[in-house]
Amino acid sequence: MGLEYYEIDTDRCTECVGHYDSPTCQQVCPIDNTIIIDPQRVETNDQLWEKFVVLHPAG
Numbered sequence: 001m002g003l004e005y006y007e008i009d010t011d012r013c014t015e016c017v018g019h020y021d022s023p024t025c026q027q028v029c030p031i032d033n034t035i036i037i038d039p040q041r042v043e044t045n046d047q048l049w050e051k052f053v054v055l056h057p058a059g
């Protein structure tokens with residue numbers, strides 16, 4: 001929980017790369033356009049994969 005709303009930890013978010021084809025939180029949120037990519041933290045698919053591997057070292 002952030003100061004005003006829930007915030008996604010970008011160090012732990014892979015945009016669901018490694019698990020799903022698209023960001024699951026965006027799909028299940030009932031309110032459109034509330035979960036957005038941080039323009040200050042745009043990552044390539046390769047970078048997201050590297051993060052996935054770091055977060056899931058066992059496989």
Ligand code: SF4
Nearest residue numbers: 013014015016023025
């Ligand atoms: S559901 Fe996927 S896109 Fe949403 S915060 Fe978690 S890892 Fe990131």
